[in-house]
């Protein structure tokens with residue numbers, strides 16, 4: 001065999017056993033991010049996908065520009081935002097630009113169709129969920145495919161990538177699931193601070209517009225306290241960094257909003273106020289951190305029980321008094337009672353979830369009320385005051401793979417199954433009003449009715465009530 005032939009055979013062998021991987025090369029274009037994708041795979045076809053419907057969006061494809069295929073074949077289905085990639089000799093290459101100018105007038109204040117879910121890219125700011133940048137191999141079966149992300153040119157301001165915390169735009173090697181749902185944020189004022197929480201290093205990422213010193217110190221001490229409380233509750237031992245990303249809106253579409261990820265959260269907020277850490281934002285930040293543990297499953301659980309967790313930890317951490325929990329819960333009771341769709345079935349409410357307006361919060365409030373109701377039943381049957389702990393201990397093993405059936409099964413070890421099934425069907429599945437019978441409530445409180453029938457929690461014995469947050 002000639003040397004050339006030997007080389008070619010070896011090369012062919014090498015290529016044929018190369019593991020499938022996807023390389024993303026990102027380049028900064030001033031008002032766009034250029035993305036070039038190399039796919040190495042011996043499969044005939046791999047399905048790729050782009051972005052999700054989060055935020056009720058349907059126009060994700062509108063910010064992909066200049067799509068070009070240089071090797072292999074790519075068949076695009078813009079209706080489902082999927083791409084069938086057909087490699088040629090084990091390789092396919094394509095490129096596109098991600099560009100977004102925020103449309104005028106979209107998204108009513110308080111609505112879901114807002115800056116949170118779409119890329120916002122220019123010489124003054126970069127914000128995007130990564131699923132709005134990367135077209136990635138689709139589905140769980142491809143979640144472990146290796147990815148490599150390289151920036152060849154970057155904005156002249158710092159950028160933070162949640163999938164590569166502390167390393168800015170340096171090369172990232174990981175897998176599809178690392179970049180599938182993540183976020184990148186860049187800003188001339190971007191600041192990265194490390195937080196030591198119980199001996200582990202975490203990141204505070206901000207781009208403060210006002211009172212930098214005071215706001216940073218407030219955020220720092222708040223996150224240390226609340227994160228220690230929640231992660232301590234779940235008895236978490238591993239020390240992977242968690243990122244607290246507090247980023248201003250370009251426009252002030254909303255006082256504050258956020259998204260939780262397993263490795264951090266991002267909040268966007270109205271930066272015109274002097275003080276960042278108002279009460280509402282502490283609630284939102286706590287809720288988003290809570291999603292590190294409650295991120296899967298149905299909305300009534302992931303959002304509603306996360307609301308219970310939020311109220312619980314704001315008190316259990318010592319940041320608030322037990323009366324704050326009552327105030328927080330009363331907001332949910334009021335919202336639920338006056339919601340025009342309060343008796344929508346669970347299925348209907350899930351379908352309405354991303355529509356603007358009150359639908360959005362219906363399952364948060366219903367789930368929160370249900371969590372509180374179960375805590376009362378558990379206490380009634382066992383005499384245990386801090387019901388939240390055993391209840392969450394029971395669901396912990398399947399938090400990543402949650403289902404209502406598993407939830408009922410786990411809870412039935414703590415309380416009467418018949419009652420449990422009846423209540424679940426009535427309050428969650430069918431969306432009936434909660435009874436709030438006094439005998440079923442956690443101790444130290446009662447539910448009164450205002451003139452218009454709005455249920456409101458009243459603390460009747462502050463010492464007994466405080467026992468729920470031990």
Ligand SMILES: [Zn+2]
Pocket residue numbers: 287288291302303306
């Ligand atoms: Zn949430």
